[in-house]
Amino acid sequence: MVTVHDVARAAGVSISTVSRALTMPERVAAPTRDRVTAAARELGYRPNRAASVLRAGRAGAIGLVVPDLANPYFAAIAKGAQARARERGLGLFVVDSDEDPDLETEAVAGLAPQTDGIVLCSPRAVERSVEALEGRPVVLVNHEVDGLPSVVADHGAGMLRALEHLRALGHRRVAYVGGPERSWSDGRRRTGLRAAAVRLGDVELVELGPHRPQVAGGHAAADLVLASGATAVVTFNDLVAVGLVERVRVRGLDVPGDLSVVGCDDAYVAELLAPPLTTLRTDLRSAGRAAVDHLAARAGRSGHDLGDAAVVLPVELVVRGSTAPPRPTLHDDPDDDAVPTEDT
Amino acid sequence: MVTVHDVARAAGVSISTVSRALTMPERVAAPTRDRVTAAARELGYRPNRAASVLRAGRAGAIGLVVPDLANPYFAAIAKGAQARARERGLGLFVVDSDEDPDLETEAVAGLAPQTDGIVLCSPRAVERSVEALEGRPVVLVNHEVDGLPSVVADHGAGMLRALEHLRALGHRRVAYVGGPERSWSDGRRRTGLRAAAVRLGDVELVELGPHRPQVAGGHAAADLVLASGATAVVTFNDLVAVGLVERVRVRGLDVPGDLSVVGCDDAYVAELLAPPLTTLRTDLRSAGRAAVDHLAARAGRSGHDLGDAAVVLPVELVVRGSTAPPRPTLHDDPDDDAVPTEDT
């Protein structure tokens, strides 16, 4: 292993000059700096991170804790975070908590001492995990807690957009198939849908769930949706939408003919389906990037100065083949496609 | 931050006793050990990993380098590795090299000093990356290099199984849509297919590619496959199969009616498709687990004693709806479904 001593000897300087030349180049005379960097490159010197963490307190790395790496949602966030961390010269350690609150806290506690901060995605045990940080910087993704910085999607706007779209097609009764009971984003989506329904005035909302956020959850929800009399449905995520479509077909009905379906997340399955899925897209990579930026900006600062600022990412409605006007019924109102009049 | 000193004071012992009680409990008297562990728990002591890495040389953690975390293939490996590492009380740091050979080497070099070994998945620059390890333990996944331990799928057996299946259905001309040019597994698959074709005697193989290992690659390959006169096709992975099916449909043809399709990997899209995809499955989580076990077994040992052993994982053919007998033609041989006779 090449150490500062080897570089110092090769460059004919002291180890402190080596350290300085590499970490604060402007405080070393140009010729000296060049000799040092040349020697370092030649010898293939790589600073021992453990040593510099121990001594300097800074790790030059951050941690990312996600509930499930196999979930494309979190994989996308991880990709974005990784890319940005690299751009900033930071290391990124990814840990998968396997959806387990205890493991999450464990992961945070283990990661905290050797990183400059933690990005905590969709936490399953926020309070305990934040406590385990002992005051070290943290950014929450897809979750909000008072006084903590966070990066979240604008679920309210997304839901409004979905409902406007369905309303414009002529739907007046829309179901929501909810996700896991304790999901923060599920709560936000419900709140957003209710607000949107009130705002639009003539759209009735049927809330269902909780359901598992997988294909199986969609299977389970399908019959409830059909029985509810809704002509359109918004699902917690795209996988639920997939299951829903499958089961609706088994019942001999058609999507979007008998039921329009809007997913969430724009997972890549969304466009592979037949029909491709209308869905709400958030740029998850930019969520990862924003979280890393937030952390990097706080690095060095001690207090929670601008700590509680929330980055809110836009949500875009991607219209594909799974949404269409409802089949005409006896009650059909010829005004449906017209510009809405004042609340009637 | 709670240090060994704090615990030592609280337990009324010296710092070395604390260290010993925590890392080699059997070498400390039971009552002392209990006092120490109690004090440690009470104070919420967490050993500073940076310090112990620096001093002991052991990191209690391993690194996993993958080309793309957003690829479910690698995500599954990561999950398996993570779970096993946890069972063994090891940390696992996941780094995404973004399919870039330079970044891969960089990641390995950065990870190596602070881990006890590296799991290198589908390397894009094996030689340089292994060199960057400076002799530290490494396990290759989905790649083989002489003298290095590895975990690979039995592509040969998988390809034989696929071809046997297609042959049993009556196919006599089978295309292979290859993946990236420099992919190790693509090479293994081609070799396996050729061997299988020779062995079966009456199956003709049409090799195509290289193609991108994504849906777009399948789009690009579809017309070539149709023009080749093959009645069945094996693709590099499931995404390519998806693209292939899409394009075949655009051409007004049917899967499996006009073309049978076998994917590889059993990514979760495979069963969502219509028709669900016949595919070759490897248990990737167990690949991750095996890699970690391999590394853990070598930990402590210096030499490359049993180092070059390769763990070969079984490949299973999962038959779903995308494979069926070919449409009868004028040349159809009534013996097609019979037990194969000697090479004719």
Add this chain to the structure above:
DNA sequence: GTGAAAGCGCTAACAA
């Protein structure tokens, strides 16, 4: 602008 020296928290000889 550069060097000498003091540790960061921990482990592992070596002593007792």
Add this chain to the structure above:
DNA sequence: TTGTTAGCGCTTTCAC
């Protein structure tokens, strides 16, 4: 069985 002590490789005062 337990304590004392010497560093691991690095950063960072503090002199010069």
